[in-house]
Amino acid sequence: xxxxxxxxxxxxxxxxxxxxxxxxxxxxxxxxxxxxxxxxxxxxxxxxxxxxxxxxxxxxxxxxxxxxxxxxxxxxxxxxxxxxxxxxxxxxxxxxxxxxxxxxxxxxxxxxxxxxxxxxxxxxxxxxxxxxxxxxxxxxxxxxxxxxxxxxxxxxxxxxxxxxxxxxxxxxxxxx
Amino acid sequence: xxxxxxxxxxxxxxxxxxxxxxxxxxxxxxxxxxxxxxxxxxxxxxxxxxxxxxxxxxxxxxxxxxxxxxxxxxxxxxxxxxxxxxxxxxxxxxxxxxxxxxxxxxxxxxxxxxxxxxxxxxxxxxxxxxxxxxxxxxxxxxxxxxxxxxxxxxxxxxxxxxxxxx
Numbered sequence: 001x002x003x004x005x006x007x008x009x010x011x012x013x014x015x016x017x018x019x020x021x022x023x024x025x026x027x028x029x030x031x032x033x034x035x036x037x038x039x040x041x042x043x044x045x046x047x048x049x050x051x052x053x054x055x056x057x058x059x060x061x062x063x064x065x066x067x068x069x070x071x072x073x074x075x076x077x078x079x080x081x082x083x084x085x086x087x088x089x090x091x092x093x094x095x096x097x098x099x100x101x102x103x104x105x106x107x108x109x110x111x112x113x114x115x116x117x118x119x120x121x122x123x124x125x126x127x128x129x130x131x132x133x134x135x136x137x138x139x140x141x142x143x144x145x146x147x148x149x150x151x152x153x154x155x156x157x158x159x160x161x162x163x164x165x166x167x168x169x170x171x172x173x174x175x176x
Numbered sequence: 177x178x179x180x181x182x183x184x185x186x187x188x189x190x191x192x193x194x195x196x197x198x199x200x201x202x203x204x205x206x207x208x209x210x211x212x213x214x215x216x217x218x219x220x221x222x223x224x225x226x227x228x229x230x231x232x233x234x235x236x237x238x239x240x241x242x243x244x245x246x247x248x249x250x251x252x253x254x255x256x257x258x259x260x261x262x263x264x265x266x267x268x269x270x271x272x273x274x275x276x277x278x279x280x281x282x283x284x285x286x287x288x289x290x291x292x293x294x295x296x297x298x299x300x301x302x303x304x305x306x307x308x309x310x311x312x313x314x315x316x317x318x319x320x321x322x323x324x325x326x327x328x329x330x331x332x333x334x335x336x337x338x339x340x341x342x
Binding site: 129134 | 234235237246247248251252255274275276277278280
């Protein structure tokens with residue numbers, strides 16, 4: 001008993017040290033999404049090229065929803081990954097053109113290539129608020145029922161695709 | 177020749193310190209973003225000010241909506257304004273924000289299972305500290321009160337030791 005009492009401060013110290021040490025390496029800039037396991041918010045907007053678009057136009061299969069903008073440099077970094085995914089038919093990608101200008105968005109797609117089935121034009125950022133977006137780029141994994149299952153904040157490159165998205169997709173597929 | 181102004185080194189660093197202290201006293205509101213929102217009543221304007229001071233910009237780590245230049249903060253200020261003019265209550269506006277951005281959006285997070293440690297953690301540590309302090313204090317008291325009774329033989333030996341020393 002007396003021995004145990006002696007070790008209590010040591011154990012408390014180690015517990016506190018581990019907690020604080022972990023805290024040093026937490027990435028607090030990545031917020032958890034509130035929309036996980038919630039359906040895609042309703043929208044009735046236009047695409048970047050001016051067609052009306054709503055929830056009914058979303059793919060009937062699992063797809064990626066990528067929030068991008070022509071002003072966004074990290075979007076350019078992740079762009080080749082989306083080009084590959086869409087060219088190889090691995091998964092459909094829908095874009096959300098967030099807080100941008102339509103002409104700049106069209107120009108950006110012409111210059112860099114268009115990996116998106118379509119891009120929802122969200123000039124005001126209002127649809128972004130419903131999604132809980134706080135800055136481009138963000139990418140959501142949406143299942144065949146239109147339910148958001150995963151969110152990744154910042155660049156989605158091949159490493160993130162393999163280490164985060166492929167396991168998440170595999171897990172979802174076992175549910176069906 | 178120019179007059180040479182000599183500054184006392186300690187005085188110089190003291191006045192620098194004074195300036196730094198004054199800088200920290202500048203009101204945080206000095207960084208507030210200027211929007212041209214119109215309200216129907218001064219009361220609505222006051223609610224807007226209060227909400228945008230207490231809601232946190234999701235993009236920035238430690239800035240409220242009223243102080244942030246971030247894009248999403250500007251959008252959220254616009255939404256708060258719209259909702260106030262449309263007659264939403266503060267609770268409804270806070271619920272709207274919570275559903276989209278979670279507890280992070282509040283500088284004063286809601287009392288929920290996930291935030292209970294945040295709210296009562298400090299109290300918990302205070303109680304633990306208090307208990308430890310109390311047990312130490314009690315032990316110290318117990319030592320003071322204890323009177324050891326020596327038998328005759330021990331008393332003799334003690335006296336011998338004391339005499340030897342002096």
